[in-house]
Amino acid sequence: MSLRHGILGLLAGKPMSGYDLTQEFDQTLSHVWSASHSQIYPELSRLVEDGLIEHVDSGPRGRKLYGATDAGRAEVLRWLREDDPGRVLRVEAMLQGFFLWMLEPDEAISLLDREREYHAARLSVYETRALDGTDWEVDAKQRTRRIMLDAGIRYEQGLVEWSTWAIGELQRAEQLRGARFAP
Amino acid sequence: MSLRHGILGLLAGKPMSGYDLTQEFDQTLSHVWSASHSQIYPELSRLVEDGLIEHVDSGPRGRKLYGATDAGRAEVLRWLREDDPGRVLRVEAMLQGFFLWMLEPDEAISLLDREREYHAARLSVYETRALDGTDWEVDAKQRTRRIMLDAGIRYEQGLVEWSTWAIGELQRAEQLRGARFAP
DNA sequence: GCCTCCATGTAATTGGTTACATGATTCT
């Protein structure tokens, strides 16, 4: 139950509303975990029921702030210490990659180019964020954010490099193929 | 519906049984898409119903080989050409990473060390596989396999480097903290 | 004869997506 622990971990950091959590998953955690508001709100109710979070404050427009209870914080720590994380990966774009051989070379190249562009765009988002964070290194929380942002940067960088290289490979292969007919 | 297209793409390559597909997802496609046999068998039935694959041969122990039909191959191509891949990512280990600040420095380091070890192990599996593949470059299919294996290698390499670096960061931070009390 | 691996399937449950539904506040 990772969504549960994700929410719990965020609320252990500071009180937030369902809306805030939705944004956090969508922005900061996006390269690590996805969750939509329709999943988050019911999970918040369950966490309250289980005594792991509590309703701590209210704001305008029915806004409800939740915070982690002691039991909630303890549960995050237990999860971090004891639970081996699942290793399932599902990356649809990379699954498509496995079937590139079915496409004409130029189509395969344009698919890889789509990937290169996507990851270059993500990379520049993360790099901007890295520059924006001025007061890094002040405390453990900031340091963690920096470390996880770096993971995102390295991941996107790796994929930009990979797709650039792969495009080159396909172009080289096609030139060789052409040369056999027009030497 | 990525599982569907994953199966279809594999069967467009060569006829396989549900058992073969399960192994393929578990071994070659593991860093890209996961699927268990309990998901695969029902999906095979649905694909037959929809005329995208057909039962082409039988073997011992009730083994059933399926192959893609023309409609099936056409559907893979349509998917590759027209469908924008989903960009949802879910990596439980990295989600845990976001809450490292809640742990004592030595615990955080050992969590990162677990990651380093896991990815180093995966990396060596892929690197062995890269050496085993002798007749690379012979055709588009082999070239695709090489390119996707390379994606896996770069991904794991990136994470080994990242976790090594992150461990260093935490160690450095802890030394600085210690120095303030014992200058 | 027994163990392991090959091989296929189903059922119950949980997790996640998409669509539906509503209302308050702020900005222009």
Next chain:
DNA sequence: AGAATCATGTAACCAATTACATGGAGGC
């Protein structure tokens, strides 16, 4: 006055996991 954004929730459906269930073939 109208649009955009904030904010919360539910319902129907689809996807995935875990557990249950069974049997044949080959090796020792």
